[in-house]
Amino acid sequence: MALMKYKASLLLLLFVCFNAVAQPAFTSSDKAVEKAFNWAKEQALHYRGGATDPVGPWYESALPPRSAFCMRDVSHQCIGAEVLGLSRENINMFNLFAGNISQSKDWCSYWEINKWNKPAPDDYRNDKEFWYNLPANFDVLNASWRMYLWTGNRHYIDAPAFVNFQQRSVNEYINSWVLAADSLLKRPAHPNAPVPYNESDSFHRCRGLPSYSEGVQNLKTGVDLVAALYRGMITYSDILTLKGKTKEAAVYAKKAQKYLDRLEADWWSDKDNQYYTYHSNTGQFGKDEGETFLLWFDALKDSARAGKTLDRVTAARINVENMSYYPFLFYKFGRWEKARDYILLLSDPSTARREYPEVSYGIVEGVVQGLMGISPDARTQTLSTIYKTDASGNAAISDVPLLNTNISLDHLSGQQSAIKNTGGRSFKWKAMFYGSFKHANVNGKAMAAKAGKDLQNKAVSFVETTVNPNQKVNIKVY
Structure with a gap:
């Protein structure tokens, strides 16, 4: 069955055309990180789809032999892809995920789509029998919001397919899969199972898998799903706020808080000083993988518990899919040296499965958003930057597309940065x-x-100034 294909509007086409940019170049006094970035860039671009593929522009974001892209992987890889100039690919893939949500699939989309413009047969037989991980809708919803914040392209939040995806995900999808905050420990194991049900058929058993952790047996709810639900609700609240729908936004902010309340009340073990990661159909809590997504969905508001979770994630021996999140996450949560360690580990030729697509895109994201501290916010047309390193030295990156323009950033030291606006639109720089x-x-x-503070309450100093097209600004603090 062919997928519904969405043609871009003239405005969307113009956005893409005028934002075609050269590939970014990264240099640093830390030659090991520079080498890792260069490998990651080349490897990531290797996964760009063919110009004549039936699905349209795409990049590999699943197990490579499948020639496909998966909802979880794309939600993770999209910022790295945007940095590398894959705007057309991102728009097309997100369009397909958003546009293929349907009632016949109980408001799921297609978990994985291949280059032949079909749901990947590895995960799909028909609308009643398929594989689907329930955190995916909220991951894609949040990723489309992050794409708007990065690019300034409102297509990601305003296009009819995206609005429908948002509304269905935070309403019918939750009702259909029994995902209300007070239902997560009581929900049936397979609320929308095919009839007759075959436990040995993964397209029956995993039609609505309540976690990204696929190896846990007898699973009722994963902690990552709780975190994803929180992030989905708060993201939708942010979207509504941007659109001036403040009363409706407040409703979803309250729903988000309910998921946080349940996370802290039900899922934390005082005895073990950690979060449980799953709840079984026998009513038992257990511990396996899944803590990565508590950080990814930014669901931990208790700083002490967040710190314990970071410690556990740091010490865990885990697969490259999870580790590919770590360069960005450890920079975000203040573990800079550990972030650097993972950049070098993931790019090391001896690391098993380093060719998995998420790895290279995760390194690109870790360097650009993490080390370079590049954080655009289209709501205010503001670009924030901060150099995250304990070492002396410098780092620079050129030709980064964001906020409907293009920039080059040079951190000359911890006290001096320079930026050049090489695109066509002004922005406010918060250095x-x-x-x-x-x-x-x-x-x-x-x-x-x-004066200000970062997320870890560390002191920062900042200056705000407007940077116009073709302008270069150099700022030094003392």
Whole structure:
């Protein structure tokens, strides 16, 4: 069965055409990280789909022999792909995921789509018999929001297929799969199983697998699904807020809080000082993989518990799919040296399965969003940057597409950064630096530096200034 194919509007086509950019180049005094980035860039671009493939623009984001892209993998790889200039690919793949949600599949989409523009047969037989991991809808919903924040392209949140996907995911999907906050420990194991049901058929047993952890038997709910539900609700609230629907946004913010309340009340083990990762159909909590997604969905608001989770993730021996999230996550949560360690480990030729597509895209994301601290926010047309390293030295990256423009960023030291706007749209640059500084020099002009904190409550100093097209700005704090 062929998939529904969405043609881009003229506006969308113009957005893509005018945002075609050169490939980014990364240089650093840390030559090991520079080498890792260069390998990752080449490897990631190797997975770009063929120009004449029936599915349209795409990149590999599943097990490579399948020539396909999967909802979880794309949700993770999309920022790295955007950095590498794969805008057309991202738009097309997200369109397909959003556009193929359907009532006949109980408001699932297709878990995996192949280059022949069909649901991958490894995961799909028909609308009643298929493999599907329930966190996927909320992962894609959040990823489409992050794509908007990064690119400034409102197609990701305003196009009819995306609006329908959002609304169905936070309403009918939750009802159909019994995912209300107070139902997660009581829900049936297979609420939409085919009839007659065959336990030995994975397309029956895993039609609505309540976790990304696929090796746990007798599973009722995974902790990653709780985190995904929270992130889905808060993301939809953010989208509604942007659209001025503040009353409706507040409803979904309250729903998000209910999932957080249940996470902290039901899933934390005081005895073991960690979160359980699954709840079984026999009513027992257990521990397996899954903690990575508590961090990925940013669901941990208790700093002590978050720290314990980071410690456990750091010590765990786990597959490359999970490890591919670590460069970004460890930079985000303040474990900079550990993030660097994972960049080098994942790019090492001796690392098993380093060719899995997520690995190279995860390294690109880790360097750009993590080490370089590049964080655009289309809501305010603001680009925040901060150099995340404990070492002396420098790092620079050129030709990064974001906010409907293109930038090159040079961290000359921990106290000095320069940026050039090589695209066609102005943005506000929030240049941040670790430490407490009172003064700044902005292109030779003295300015006052402002004080702030990062996510780990570390002191930062920052300066905000507008950067126009073809303008270069150099800021040093002292």
